[in-house]
């Protein structure tokens with residue numbers, strides 16, 4: 001099975017490398033915006049034709065030749081993806097890139113042979129902690145301390161500067177992984193919630209570490225401070241950077257928590273079943289607080305982590321229909337109790353069989369049963 005894995009390193013460019021990185025951000029953005037405008041006026045074209053035209057553009061704008069030409073072509077491919085997504089109704093019409101947003105550029109790997117020796121324009125050396133990048137040469141990196149080398153073939157690298165003023169490089173690697181499906185002996189149903197992020201049919205609850213509330217005080221104080229400062233002044237920019245740093249901290253901490261939960265669930269079970277989420281629909285709800293904790297919980301991120309980890313570990317992952325009334329059905333006798341629609345009822349005795357049900361655990365048990373049906377239907381087809 002071919003999988004793609006991204007390795008993200010902190011990047012420490014020297015001053016002249018930093019300048020070149022910024023030039024490349026600018027040039028990639030210029031090429032993107034130029035061809036977006038061009039296609040707005042002349043209709044959408046194949047990236048092959050635009051890449052041919054790029055040569056002309058480079059001759060008219062000499063400074064484009066200073067930067068990695070691969071990055072400029074990647075801009076054209078990104079734009080093509082943008083149009084493809086638009087035509088497939090996955091996304092809106094491509095927008096012009098602004099220099100005030102997060103800055104990044106992508107470059108792809110090129111292999112060459114010279115005098116019998118193989119060379120490539122992107123190389124990662126984890127022993128000396130350097131990455132070789134086109135035009136930039138060797139740049140110091142940090143990350144993946146416990147690895148000696150990266151397995152697989154490098155596909156591309158994305159260089160970015162975050163709002164925290166830190167530089168990163170994300171290296172995409174293609175790996176041929178030998179995965180054998182496990183013999184399924186243990187199954188778990190998972191109810192996804194807001195108060196508790198995850199409730200498993202084993203009765204384990206992973207509480208939503210209200211991560212935002214932990215940082216909220218500091219964030220609010222800084223935002224108040226920012227509003228009093230003169231826009232664009234030195235102190236204003238300093239505060240702005242501090243705010244960006246807290247946002248980055250929240251993001252990292254959340255990622256860390258979700259990874260831990262997903263690892264634990266996938267390691268301990270062979271068949272994992274969740275509801276399929278329709279987050280977009282849920283966000284239409286105008287209750288702000290509800291939305292905030294929902295986004296805070298990053299449920300869809302968690303599901304994609306579970307899906308990915310199940311795939312590479314040879315486990316089975318199923319999503320069941322969102323409209324399945326998992327909390328109203330008694331997992332013991334199958335009686336559908338409409339009164340349970342009321343979210344405030346956390347525990348109840350089933351009027352049919354008398355079993356005492358915890359709302360969330362009962363729901364996760366129902367999800368497990370639905371998943372089990374799905375699993376055996378699919379397996380009998382094999």
Ligand SMILES: [Zn+2]
Pocket residue numbers: 330331332333334335350351352353354355
């Ligand atoms: Zn019952």
